[in-house]
Amino acid sequence: MQSKLIFTISLETLSHQIQKTIQDEFQPTLAIIFASPAMGLEALRVLFNKNNIQIIGASTAGEIGNTAIQGAGISLLLLDPPTSHFKIIQREANYESSPEIGVQIAQVAQTYFKNPAFIMVFSMNICGDTMIDGISKTLNGYPSIFGGMAGDDMKMKESYTFSNEKVSSNSVTVLILDNDKIAVEGMALSGWQPIGLENKITKANNNIIHEINEEPALDVVKRYFGDYFANSLNEDSLSLGIAQYPLQIIREDSYVLRAALDSNESDGSLLMAGPVTTGDSFRFSIAPGFEVVEDTIQGFKDFAKEKPEADALLMFSCVARHMSLGPMIEEEIEGIYNVWQKPMAGFFTYGEVGQQSTGTSHFYNETCSLVLLKEL
Template sequence: MKAKTIKEESPEDIKTALAKSIDDDFKPTLAIVFMSFKKDINAVCELLNDEGIQIFGATSAGEFIDSEIEDESIVIMLLDINPSYFKIMFLEAGEHSEFEIAKQLGVEGKKTFANAAFIIASGWSNEIDGEEVINGIENGFGGGATIFGGMAGDDLTLTGPKAFTHGKSSVTGLVALILDQDKVEVSGVATCGWKPIGITKTVTKSEGNVVYTIDDKPALDLVAKYLGLNLDKKFNNTVFDLGGYYPLQLEREGAPPVMRTAQMGNIENRSLICAGNVPQGSKVRFSLPPDFDVIDTVVEECNEVKSEQLQEADAVIMFSCISRYLSFGVMTSEEIKRVKEVWNAPLVGFFTYGEYGKAKGGQHEFHNNTCCVVALKEK
């Protein structure tokens, strides 16, 4: 498998770059496309489709092919891979639940390849529950599925993150690159590096992704105290943005913690609205502000994947939470640079609203504030 990456500002520039990339020795059949929702998705997809290139795509909250982070651009990884080794599938929730469409994806993946792996991108709306996407794929596949990916972004406007392929795009869409692991090795890790702080607390009242009380105290008040927020000031809306800088860590017995970003606060009922479900009774801890130790942990875990699972890679895809970028600032470029150096292979990535993957010592699940890295190698 050969891979090349391009990064441009417009469909016209993509057309020029595409023409320069394709030659007698490189005829791509697959494109991984991450782009601003403000760009012309249809135009980019038509350009690729005209060249016989299938498309796995998501809108983003920032995108990159190296350590230089772009805003409102288009990044593409072109892959010259045997079309019999993969299948693109697009489903839309519509009247169905995310579990139902994800289950359909799992069933179809199993029918297509006995040893299938799923790289997915989902839209982002109130109708898309990341945990139900994972549960659905696992249910349809029959358990033990390999799943990596991310939720689409929309430049932090929260108006229209979309998953897409040629001729199809939707905020409730689920696009999948299904790979035959008998032909293509797929290895990765979901890693965050955040350090816990303080004593373990208990979520005493929650419903879905809304946390009402922690240790029988209003959840918003506890987080505000930790963040040093002044809740006495006037807010224009009942629900306001917390920024997601310091996530909660959900502790689990026999498994690594999973991150849950506290995205919003509700002034009236003093609740937290998180970017993933927080079951009542969960044990949680706050997180320390990030430093370079966080990046060291991410790179160390990627190196473990390299040494234990996949020594060489033809291509690397990185799904990194937008909250990491907001929290890390300039350190984010260093993280991308060092991850790319692990395999020294072409890399493409974007900032997500949630991540799908397997943490070290854990299982494939839905994450927040995490960096999900997946490496591909044709056998």
């Protein structure tokens, strides 16, 4: 399977490059597109429809292309797998319907392929965690599920996914691959370390934490972080916010990171980038230092020993990770790209989906999830 990366900040350049790649006798059948909402997503959809290329796309909070990053641009992979090897579906969904939508996606996938794998992007009103649970439970195993929650250039208002059919701010768009024809492998790494005492979420509803240790959640956060982030919590931007110090939610045999996206001063609640449950225990977490970059690269180098080959790479990296690592994120991306040195498109997400070493897929924050695509 051939793959080409197009990494640009203008639609005009994009159109030109698409024509150029086609002229090079490369006949793409599939485009995986990550683009800033500012690029005009509808125009993008029309453009690819004209070129008769199937698309799956998501709006971003910054784009990744091979070793580079950018904002307000486009990063896309053009691939040429046979159309029989994949299907793209788009479903309208919201937070509450997410588990059921997960079940539906799995059921549809089963009608296409015996052994399906999933690349999925979804708008920020959808619960990634329960949707993935729905897929996993329906398929009764450990299906390969990767992807990310679409961004909106950190405006935190609404994010979009799109297919050839439409652009929607209430949807999940899924690329279902025949895993017997195209291997979909990957791994998610975080490196964040817990700090401080264990706390308990005593009142939560979906992805909103109302109370921690029976106190308003925001009061606890303020007490923990002093005045350092007190002001930034109410800003529209996540920059320098508490998102860089996510909650490490303790689960039976593992943990998941949940970053705070916003807060509500009037009721003292926190809006999280993923679901939390009343009764969850957690500790705050912190990047152990810039060695986390080296550790992550090494983690993927180790992974490459088992999976040395790829036709293309996809990267879903948390925007809060970007904020936390600053320019060092480029070193991380470059280091990871250099392991396989294949065309890699990605974006900075509001939450990532990836597999742990146990084979289970989860929805994370503060994580770098990498996907290897390889035609068999």
